[in-house]
Amino acid sequence: MTTSRPRTRIQAKNHALILEAALDVFSSHGFRGATLDQIAERAGLSKPNLLYYFASKEAMHQALLARLLETWLDPLRAMNAGGDPVAEILAYVQRKLQLARDFPRESRLFANEMLQGAPRMMDAITGDLKALVDQKAKVLQAWMDQGRIARLNPVHLIFSIWALTQHYADFDVQVRGVLGEGHDPWAEAGEYLQTLFTRLLRPLP
Amino acid sequence: MTTSRPRTRIQAKNHALILEAALDVFSSHGFRGATLDQIAERAGLSKPNLLYYFASKEAMHQALLARLLETWLDPLRAMNAGGDPVAEILAYVQRKLQLARDFPRESRLFANEMLQGAPRMMDAITGDLKALVDQKAKVLQAWMDQGRIARLNPVHLIFSIWALTQHYADFDVQVRGVLGEGHDPWAEAGEYLQTLFTRLLRPLP
DNA sequence: CCCGTCCTTGACCAAACGGTCAATCCTTGA
DNA sequence: TCAAGGATTGACCGTTTGGTCAAGGACGGG
Numbered sequence: 001m002t003t004s005r006p007r008t009r010i011q012a013k014n015h016a017l018i019l020e021a022a023l024d025v026f027s028s029h030g031f032r033g034a035t036l037d038q039i040a041e042r043a044g045l046s047k048p049n050l051l052y053y054f055a056s057k058e059a060m061h062q063a064l065l066a067r068l069l070e071t072w073l074d075p076l077r078a079m080n081a082g083g084d085p086v087a088e089i090l091a092y093v094q095r096k097l098q099l100a101r102d103f104p105r106e107s108r109l110f111a112n113e114m115l116q117g118a119p120r121m122m123d124a125i126t127g128d129l130k131a132l133v134d135q136k137a138k139v140l141q142a143w144m145d146q147g148r149i150a151r152l153n154p155v156h157l158i159f160s161i162w163a164l165t166q167h168y169a170d171f172d173v174q175v176r177g178v179l180g181e182g183h184d185p186w187a188e189a190g191e192y193l194q195t196l197f198t199r200l201l202r203p204l205p
Numbered sequence: 206m207t208t209s210r211p212r213t214r215i216q217a218k219n220h221a222l223i224l225e226a227a228l229d230v231f232s233s234h235g236f237r238g239a240t241l242d243q244i245a246e247r248a249g250l251s252k253p254n255l256l257y258y259f260a261s262k263e264a265m266h267q268a269l270l271a272r273l274l275e276t277w278l279d280p281l282r283a284m285n286a287g288g289d290p291v292a293e294i295l296a297y298v299q300r301k302l303q304l305a306r307d308f309p310r311e312s313r314l315f316a317n318e319m320l321q322g323a324p325r326m327m328d329a330i331t332g333d334l335k336a337l338v339d340q341k342a343k344v345l346q347a348w349m350d351q352g353r354i355a356r357l358n359p360v361h362l363i364f365s366i367w368a369l370t371q372h373y374a375d376f377d378v379q380v381r382g383v384l385g386e387g388h389d390p391w392a393e394a395g396e397y398l399q400t401l402f403t404r405l406l407r408p409l410p
Numbered sequence: 411c412c413c414g415t416c417c418t419t420g421a422c423c424a425a426a427c428g429g430t431c432a433a434t435c436c437t438t439g440a
Numbered sequence: 441t442c443a444a445g446g447a448t449t450g451a452c453c454g455t456t457t458g459g460t461c462a463a464g465g466a467c468g469g470g
Contacts, residue, residue, distance in 0.1 A: 010417070010467090028321050032238030036458060046419050051459065108320050111375070115313050115320075116233050118378040125382035133383050150404070155384060156397040160369055163376075167368035170316070173323040177330035178338050179360060192361040199355065200404050215437085215447070241428060251449050256429065258447095 014053055017043050019067075022060045027108040030116065031061055062120065065113065068106050069124055075099060076158070079136055085143040086201050093161055093193050100169035101186045107169035133158055149201045164193055219258055222248045224272075227265045232313040235321065236266055267325065270318065273311050274329055280304060281363070284341055290348040291406050298366055298398050305374035306391045312374035338363055354406045369398055 021043035025034040036057055040047040054060045075095040079088050100107050113121050140154035168189045175185050226248035230239040241262055245252045259265045280300040284293050305312050318326050345359035373394045380390050
């Protein structure tokens with residue numbers, strides 16, 4: 001069934017089971033590289049059963065992307081124009097980092113989509129995402145004009161937050177490989193990014 | 206032929222033609238998502254002809270990764286312990302940014318490999334790459350100990366350079382989509398990163 | 411307890427996949 | 441100019457791919 005949301009308990013369970021498995025596979029192989037057989041095996045269901053709950057491979061991917069976008073935009077939405085500028089931005093950085101740590105597969109799914117040129121997310125990017133960024137960029141710009149944070153390109157400031165936090169999820173293998181044993185990448189990242197943005201944002205005298 | 210390097214002019218030409226096409230396809234669909242037919246079409250050669258020059262799809266991918274690693278490590282190698290610390294680091298940032306701008310497909314190929322857990326690059330990461338980073342981290346640490354740049358986690362400083370520069374290549378669609386018309390992402394990125402690292406590195410009084 | 415609906419799957423399909431091979435075409439050096 | 445080796449490809453192979461379908465199993469309200 002392509003129809004909206006699950007109606008029975010079994011539907012709810014298997015719907016979730018499939019999306020969970022699909023996230024695993026899509027996030028590490030991309031859309032084209034993922035196969036229904038892989039997803040079916042990981043979900044513990046037969047392939048035809050998968051297609052009983054989702055109309056197609058495409059539909060599974062779309063369902064994941066739709067769910068993802070909400071989660072992804074929320075922390076930026078939470079950045080409050082009324083709060084203390086530096087504290088608000090630092091809080092956003094840490095929330096985004098936690099998101100990357102707790103949902104690395106979602107982060108990689110998103111990254112895969114971007115690498116492929118966002119064929120299934122273009123609308124969301126130039127629509128909701130751009131609108132939200134434009135709005136928050138204005139908030140940042142106002143803070144800068146008031147001299148409460150350093151003057152920077154506000155949109156690129158947001159880009160740098162995205163880049164620095166997602167990096168730890170998307171390039172996890174590289175981060176761990178280069179750090180070697182006996183490191184907690186996420187804890188170190190939290191500290192490092194705190195320092196970085198504190199220094200970056202402090203207004204010049 | 207899998208054998209080392211091309212011997213005839215035709216081999217040299219087609220070898221390059223194939224790798225060029227393969228880079229296109231691998232970088233935007235990942236290894237599993239890429240097909241020989243796609244590569245063949247983009248190279249303007251028949252599929253059997255591809256396999257006359259490369260033993261397998263795997264071999265093409267490996268050839269690309271091998272070539273990539275050299276290009277990728279070079280700018281970091283060029284960071285000179287004898288130079289001015291801030292200037293050296295800023296120069297590295299700009300070199301890396303240029304690399305991302307001029308070779309976005311290579312950047313995406315690398316990103317794809319990382320997202321998949323680096324199944325074909327693990328050795329290089331924990332080997333050459335880690336060794337180089339460890340070495341350069343020591344240089345950075347020495348500069349910090351001398352009070353010539355601000356005190357930061359040196360390895361994460363390197364991570365942040367990678368993250369911020371690669372982001373503009375790997376998430377190009379997002380960057381352009383969010384910025385909208387009338388922007389030069391690379392020029393803006395160059396300026397923004399110059400400012401960011403200048404502020405970040407300036408030693409505290 | 412029974413029947414309609416929901417759920418599940420083995421068997422199957424056409425297309426696409428990576429790769430092979432024999433036959434042929436082309437280039438080149440003597 | 442001509443033979444030998446390099447280059448090219450149509451036809452093909454076995455497997456995997458996304459997706460279908462009919463048939464049967466499980467479940468729940470009456």
